[in-house]
Amino acid sequence: MTEQTKVVTLEKVVVRFSGDSGDGMQLTGTIFSNLSAVLGNEISTFPDFPAEIRAPQGSLSGVSGFQVHLGSRKVFTPGDKADVLVAMNPAALKVNVNYLKPRAIVIVDTDSFRKNDLEKAQFTTDDPFAELGLTGIQLVAAPISTMVKDGLTEYGLDNKSAVRCKNMFALGLVCWLFERPLDEAMHKLQNKFAKKPAIAQANIKALTDGYNYGNNIHASVSTYRIESKKAAPGFYTDINGNKATAYGLIAAAEKAGLQLFLGSYPITPATDILQELAARKELGVKALQFEDEIAGICTAIGASFAGSLAVTSTSGPGLALKSEAIGLAVIAELPLVVIDVQRGGPSTGLPTKSEQTDLLQALYGRNGESPAVVIAASTPTDCFDAAFWAGKLAVEHMTPVILLTDSFIANGSSAWRIPDLDTYPGIKPRYVSLYNDDKPWKAYRRDPETLVRYWAIPGTPGFEHRIGGLEKDYDTSAISTEPFNHQKMVETRQAKIDGIASFIPRLEVMGDADADLLLVGWGGTFGHLCEAMETMHENGRKVALAHFRFISPLPANTAEVLAKYPKVVVAEQNNGQFANYLRSKVPGFNPYRFNRIKGQPFVVARLVEEFTKLLED
Amino acid sequence: MEAETKYQPKDYKSDQYVRWCPGCGDHAVLNCVHKAMAEQGTPPENIAVISGIGCSSRLPYYMNSYGFHTIHGRGAAIATGVKTANPALSVWLMTGDGDCLAIGGNHFIHAVRRNVDINIVLFNNKIYGLTKGQYSPTSDRGMVTKSSPYGTVEDPFIPAELALGARGNFFARTIDVDLKNTTEVISASAGHKGTSVVEVLVNCVIFNDGIHKKITDKDHRQERTIFLRHGEKMLFGRDNEHGLVLEGLKLKAVTIGQDGYTPEDILVHNAHEADITLHLMLSLMGGEDMPVALGVIRDVEAPVYDRSVEQQIAAVRAKNPTRRLHDLLMKGEVWEVK
Numbered sequence: 001m002t003e004q005t006k007v008v009t010l011e012k013v014v015v016r017f018s019g020d021s022g023d024g025m026q027l028t029g030t031i032f033s034n035l036s037a038v039l040g041n042e043i044s045t046f047p048d049f050p051a052e053i054r055a056p057q058g059s060l061s062g063v064s065g066f067q068v069h070l071g072s073r074k075v076f077t078p079g080d081k082a083d084v085l086v087a088m089n090p091a092a093l094k095v096n097v098n099y100l101k102p103r104a105i106v107i108v109d110t111d112s113f114r115k116n117d118l119e120k121a122q123f124t125t126d127d128p129f130a131e132l133g134l135t136g137i138q139l140v141a142a143p144i145s146t147m148v149k150d151g152l153t154e155y156g157l158d159n160k161s162a163v164r165c166k167n168m169f170a171l172g173l174v175c176w177l178f179e180r181p182l183d184e185a186m187h188k189l190q191n192k193f194a195k196k197p198a199i200a201q202a203n204i205k206a207l208t209d210g211y212n213y214g215n216n217i218h219a220s221v222s223t224y225r226i227e228s229k230k231a232a233p234g235f236y237t238d239i240n241g242n243k244a245t246a247y248g249l250i251a252a253a254e255k256a257g258l259q260l261f262l263g264s265y266p267i268t269p270a271t272d273i274l275q276e277l278a279a280r281k282e283l284g285v286k287a288l289q290f291e292d293e294i295a296g297i298c299t300a301i302g303a304s305f306a307g308s309l310a311v312t313s314t315s316g317p318g319l320a321l322k323s324e325a326i327g328l329a330v331i332a333e334l335p336l337v338v339i340d341v342q343r344g345g346p347s348t349g350l351p352t353k354s355e356q357t358d359l360l361q362a363l364y365g366r367n368g369e370s371p372a373v374v375i376a377a378s379t380p381t382d383c384f385d386a387a388f389w390a391g392k393l394a395v396e397h398m399t400p401v402i403l404l405t406d407s408f409i410a411n412g413s414s415a416w417r418i419p420d421l422d423t424y425p426g427i428k429p430r431y432v433s434l435y436n437d438d439k440p441w442k443a444y445r446r447d448p449e450t451l452v453r454y455w456a457i458p459g460t461p462g463f464e465h466r467i468g469g470l471e472k473d474y475d476t477s478a479i480s481t482e483p484f485n486h487q488k489m490v491e492t493r494q495a496k497i498d499g500i501a502s503f504i505p506r507l508e509v510m511g512d513a514d515a516d517l518l519l520v521g522w523g524g525t526f527g528h529l530c531e532a533m534e535t536m537h538e539n540g541r542k543v544a545l546a547h548f549r550f551i552s553p554l555p556a557n558t559a560e561v562l563a564k565y566p567k568v569v570v571a572e573q574n575n576g577q578f579a580n581y582l583r584s585k586v587p588g589f590n591p592y593r594f595n596r597i598k599g600q601p602f603v604v605a606r607l608v609e610e611f612t613k614l615l616e617d
Numbered sequence: 618m619e620a621e622t623k624y625q626p627k628d629y630k631s632d633q634y635v636r637w638c639p640g641c642g643d644h645a646v647l648n649c650v651h652k653a654m655a656e657q658g659t660p661p662e663n664i665a666v667i668s669g670i671g672c673s674s675r676l677p678y679y680m681n682s683y684g685f686h687t688i689h690g691r692g693a694a695i696a697t698g699v700k701t702a703n704p705a706l707s708v709w710l711m712t713g714d715g716d717c718l719a720i721g722g723n724h725f726i727h728a729v730r731r732n733v734d735i736n737i738v739l740f741n742n743k744i745y746g747l748t749k750g751q752y753s754p755t756s757d758r759g760m761v762t763k764s765s766p767y768g769t770v771e772d773p774f775i776p777a778e779l780a781l782g783a784r785g786n787f788f789a790r791t792i793d794v795d796l797k798n799t800t801e802v803i804s805a806s807a808g809h810k811g812t813s814v815v816e817v818l819v820n821c822v823i824f825n826d827g828i829h830k831k832i833t834d835k836d837h838r839q840e841r842t843i844f845l846r847h848g849e850k851m852l853f854g855r856d857n858e859h860g861l862v863l864e865g866l867k868l869k870a871v872t873i874g875q876d877g878y879t880p881e882d883i884l885v886h887n888a889h890e891a892d893i894t895l896h897l898m899l900s901l902m903g904g905e906d907m908p909v910a911l912g913v914i915r916d917v918e919a920p921v922y923d924r925s926v927e928q929q930i931a932a933v934r935a936k937n938p939t940r941r942l943h944d945l946l947m948k949g950e951v952w953e954v955k
Contacts, residue, residue: 235952283945299697301687328687458703465683468686469686
């Protein structure tokens with residue numbers, strides 16, 4: 001108690017809240033990241049839930065975590081390893097031991113580190129810290145449960161309800177550690193428990209007690225100050241990838257003047273998109289749950305035929321079930337957005353973990369020559385723009401668009417400046433009223449430039465027509481099995497998709513123009529690749545990053561960019577699907593590869609190590 | 618009424634050559650569909666005819682309305698999407714016993730359960746025709762086909778039983794050779810709000826010729842079938858000399874004037890009865906002693922899915938004035954950076 005508390009100013013810090021599923025760690029983490037964002041920090045978060053709904057209390061499989069990365073400048077990922085860990089029980093300590101920095105501050109509730117708690121977490125000695133080899137950490141061991149109960153004696157709560165406030169005590173302690181004022185957290189608690197004022201007051205008391213405890217004990221740990229940076233002016237909110245996806249679709253429908261229709265079926269980790277859109281009835285969204293994945297996409301295809309901006313949302317196993325129907329949308333040339341929030345596979349695989357293993361399925365997983373647009377979102381907030389683009393391309397080019405996100409960005413969140421939709425490009429449906437050829441209109445008559453057919457929506461007199469899964473005649477639009485016609489239709493459908501390259505942005509390269517190594521990525525690995533590049537810049541390396549949003553078709557300048565750099569490495573969370581795809585599209589391209597398929601995000605330190613090795617080879 | 622005389626059956630007919638086999642029962646049903654639509658008077662541009670895969674699923678190409686020939690078994694889901702997206706359309710599903718009850722069974726039962734306002738015409742010829750003669754989920758036990766050379770060892774679905782089991786509110790049955798009643802029944806199904814299922818017993822001249830002969834044969838039809846109409850007595854036979862009575866928990870066919878039965882004993886058909894018990898018993902009749910029930914067996918009003926979806930949206934909008942995404946986002950947890 002004699003040592004004076006140090007205040008250390010940091011650029012970035014990683015905090016991980018971890019406890020039993022029932023300990024409220026998600027709420028704690030969310031409040032902490034939100035209040036930090038409000039104070040002007042950059043944030044990136046990642047929740048890590050157990051797959052089990054209710055694993056046995058105190059068990060290793062029941063640990064639920066929430067990690068937040070705070071920074072005074074741009075943070076791209078939730079961070080590799082934690083500077084601060086809150087471990088509400090021994091299991092939480094054990095599962096996080098590999099995600100701790102050597103001098104990390106570890107806050108534990110000693111009331112849940114008793115003998116039987118240690119046994120549940122499969123410790124064999126009575127000193128879990130020594131057993132895990134945690135010798136360098138700065139430990140804050142506090143009887144949190146007891147102190148919470150004592151502090152709430154006058155609040156008339158039963159024992160169980162009182163102890164449930166212990167997460168707010170821990171939050172108060174962390175707020176003290178980071179010199180965060182409590183007003184914002186109090187405000188959030190009041191909102192959250194608006195209908196239960198007694199619970200709100202109890203939580204606020206626990207929060208304050210936690211803060212004061214930190215202040216009073218003069219714990220010999222450093223407190224941190226993360227300087228706030230002036231972000232671009234505007235209104236901000238904290239958003240995760242799935243919500244951003246849902247909002248991007250709403251924005252696209254608004255811009256296009258179309259009704260938004262979602263046909264879906266619950267599947268981890270995509271269900272939040274269905275839930276968010278199902279709640280948006282005030283905006284006129286029709287988001288409905290159907291009997292299976294196939295019905296999800298088929299109702300969407302029906303809605304598209306009827307003139308809606310139609311969407312289906314799923315994950316890898318669901319995409320497999322939807323394959324045949326996507327083929328129908330390809331041949332019927334109807335607008336459709338298919339969202340695949342990728343998770344670990346094959347089969348049921350790792351439903352709550354993240355991978356990029358559905359790329360080839362999205363590109364090629366259909367019978368026949370069946371080209372579709374494939375795009376990928378790179379960050380939680382980028383899901384908004386990517387979903388907007390998906391809607392735009394689907395409607396303007398009369399094609400299915402598969403949007404790949406992943407569990408990591410779908411559940412991760414960061415601060416997002418609420419966009420001004422006026423700055424977004426317009427979306428113009430290709431209604432049949434735009435047809436102005438001399439020949440009479442037929443269902444598959446196309447715009448000669450874009451090869452896009454016109455959208456004649458049921459209810460429009462004079463444009464009654466029949467479409468379907470059978471091959472049609474290029475001119476008459478009647479069923480045709482004629483050999484030359486089929487060849488022509490196959491080529492036309494491909495050319496239509498390829499031609500979209502002229503309507504999408506060119507590939508931009510970040511970093512050094514004269515880089516010795518070009519990092520190539522796509523989708524949800526953007527943050528990690530970006531951070532790896534920045535770290536390498538700090539180490540004096542010349543590195544650049546080309547991160548792809550548009551995958552089918554590729555941006556028009558792809559080959560040109562890839563040819564510019566002496567060394568190129570394609571980094572992805574699969575066995576090299578994008579690298580192989582690029583090889584098939586760019587003659588002579590032969591990149592290095594970095595592949596990790598662990599169900600976990602990349603580790604920046606590992607990327608830096610591997611990429612540096614490549615430069616030295 | 619003007620609407621009823623405005624359109625002729627030919628207004629619903631496309632210029633495409635009809636490719637079904639000569640003598641196929643589907644031709645007759647197509648004509649009945651055209652007639653029923655003219656009777657209903659819905660403009661062709663407001664009709665969307667959806668189908669799956671199979672002989673009968675070719676039907677949309679022969680319509681002058683909007684049409685969508687989709688993929689095997691999924692027609693019910695696609696039709697659900699069309700109707701839910703735009704409830705103003707008259708949406709039809711043309712499907713067969715294989716398309717609807719085998720590969721599409723799940724979508725069928727859920728469409729019926731939801732009571733989405735689509736008109737399902739189920740062409741039941743108890744065989745796979747387009748793939749050239751394999752047994753279907755309505756093929757009778759023991760039926761010898763190309764994929765059951767020693768006879769099937771499974772019992773068939775009875776479409777009415779499946780539809781009623783899925784909480785269906787409209788079920789009718791008709792036969793391809795009876796054009797007048799088929800038109801009447803299809804027209805009635807179009808008028809019903811909610812999912813309607815019309816099972817048409819059709820003949821496949823090539824792979825299952827005569828499968829419904831026992832009841833479609835002119836000589837026996839009146840003896841072996843009963844055409845039910847709401848509010849009318851359940852009478853059948855050449856001179857309506859037979860009728861149905863309830864004895865205990867069973868239906869019984871009786872002859873008026875025999876064993877003391879008088880016309881007063883004969884049941885009156887109530888298609889609007891919510892309880893499915895009698896409708897189910899009527900649907901399951903057949904065999905040696907009982908006639909096969911035709912006509913509208915069940916026609917009950919219930920909440921309609923596509924309307925409920927719209928009503929729910931309207932109710933939320935009445936309470937919540939937010940209409941644009943930007944306003945929604947600004948209502949959430951937002952902070953300002955100046």
